[in-house]
Amino acid sequence: MDPTQSIRSPLLEDFRNNKNKKYELKDIVGSMVEFSGDQHGSRFIQQKLETATSEEKRLVFEEILPNALQLMTDVFGNYVIQKFFEHGNQGQKYLLAKQMESHVLSLSLQMYGCRVVQKALEHVLTEQQALMVQELDGSILKCVKDQNGNHVIQKAIERVPSEHIQFIIQAFHGQVYALATHPYGCRVIQRMFEYCPEGQTKALLDELHRFTSSLVQDQYGNYVIQHVLEHSKPEDRAMVVSKVRGNVLILSKHKFASNVVERCVTFGSADQRQLLIEEVIATRPDGTNALTIMMKDQYANYVVQKMLDAVDGDLRDLLVMKIRPHLQSLKKFTYGKHLITKVEKILQQQGPLPSPAGGYVGVSALPSPLQSSPITPISAVPSPSAPSASLSGIHLGSSPPADSALASVSCYESGLVPSPASTINFSACLQPSLHASVPSSSYSTESHV
Numbered sequence: 001m002d003p004t005q006s007i008r009s010p011l012l013e014d015f016r017n018n019k020n021k022k023y024e025l026k027d028i029v030g031s032m033v034e035f036s037g038d039q040h041g042s043r044f045i046q047q048k049l050e051t052a053t054s055e056e057k058r059l060v061f062e063e064i065l066p067n068a069l070q071l072m073t074d075v076f077g078n079y080v081i082q083k084f085f086e087h088g089n090q091g092q093k094y095l096l097a098k099q100m101e102s103h104v105l106s107l108s109l110q111m112y113g114c115r116v117v118q119k120a121l122e123h124v125l126t127e128q129q130a131l132m133v134q135e136l137d138g139s140i141l142k143c144v145k146d147q148n149g150n151h152v153i154q155k156a157i158e159r160v161p162s163e164h165i166q167f168i169i170q171a172f173h174g175q176v177y178a179l180a181t182h183p184y185g186c187r188v189i190q191r192m193f194e195y196c197p198e199g200q201t202k203a204l205l206d207e208l209h210r211f212t213s214s215l216v217q218d219q220y221g222n223y224v225i226q227h228v229l230e231h232s233k234p235e236d237r238a239m240v241v242s243k244v245r246g247n248v249l250i251l252s253k254h255k256f257a258s259n260v261v262e263r264c265v266t267f268g269s270a271d272q273r274q275l276l277i278e279e280v281i282a283t284r285p286d287g288t289n290a291l292t293i294m295m296k297d298q299y300a301n302y303v304v305q306k307m308l309d310a311v312d313g314d315l316r317d318l319l320v321m322k323i324r325p326h327l328q329s330l331k332k333f334t335y336g337k338h339l340i341t342k343v344e345k346i347l348q349q350q351g352p353l354p355s356p357a358g359g360y361v362g363v364s365a366l367p368s369p370l371q372s373s374p375i376t377p378i379s380a381v382p383s384p385s386a387p388s389a390s391l392s393g394i395h396l397g398s399s400p401p402a403d404s405a406l407a408s409v410s411c412y413e414s415g416l417v418p419s420p421a422s423t424i425n426f427s428a429c430l431q432p433s434l435h436a437s438v439p440s441s442s443y444s445t446e447s448h449v
Contacts, residue, residue, distance in 0.1 A: 176211070
């Protein structure tokens, strides 16, 4: 026997057990709070509120308002309160938010209450938004580092006008490195750079640049640097690229830093991209180059793939020419198959080139490491007697369009450190690379009970 069955009212028992009877909101007047705290009753009220008349909403609201604070922290009741912020009239939203006064901090740190605070910030007017977030003053860092509170700070940064959250930004000064390397703090820092005006964030961005070399190798900090590369001004991207140059091989072989190198290739200028590629194909004193090592590395091979994706014309032909002699040996490496597939596809798309004798050369006339795969003619074939190709004199066209950024935080979310307080989404943040997940930026407050 269900131990909670004895404390349910006869009406709720009948509602749960009589599936054939069609209930309406007017049928549960006097039991709105009880139904809101029940899994099935809560879902029923939520569904009805989406299409309810003004009078039906009034019936529900009058009963739940005196118990609103209790319902906000309830596993099922919080969803009913959220629905009222979505579908209630402005007066009802105002009164619900008034119930939260003096309790915003405790609600923000609570598993279910933090969802209600976020929903309120989405739907109340600016004056009430400002009053709500002001209650967090003095506890900003505590909230940022909390598995529930960090989502409230993110939502405040996203939805409250910047002039009302200056105290939040002020709390970050001198804390940028500590926050950027924190599983929740890194999300908040990204939202700040994304939504706050430059005047508010310039000093913090300058502080961040001082730690770039360390952050690119951090499991959380690398996402903040990726965000800077994708969303900041060209001069900020150039500062990051300058820290990567000269270290492309080392950073590309690093589990976390390789993500940053990929972003440098994707979002850097054509000139910056060329310098990075020149670095990896340059012949070293021992006759090898970094590219050969990167192709066979579990992380760096993704950087090579990104380079092939990001360039075209002569520069891509040169990369293919450098890679092609190693395709057969790449088959021995687990991480080489993606690169082999990509190069094969490029080779198949290319047409025949004039041969040194004046005719045209196709793949069939060349020794290929991929005998099992049919390949059409290629556009660049190294002659055994020709000198090594060089990048000098190559003219690069405009850089290809950057990958579109994910929207706000209803996609991003298979959070790196999932919060039990949330149904993770994923709308804001960085696009995940092929070999790394991305920490979430906020989570859904939708009715999933």
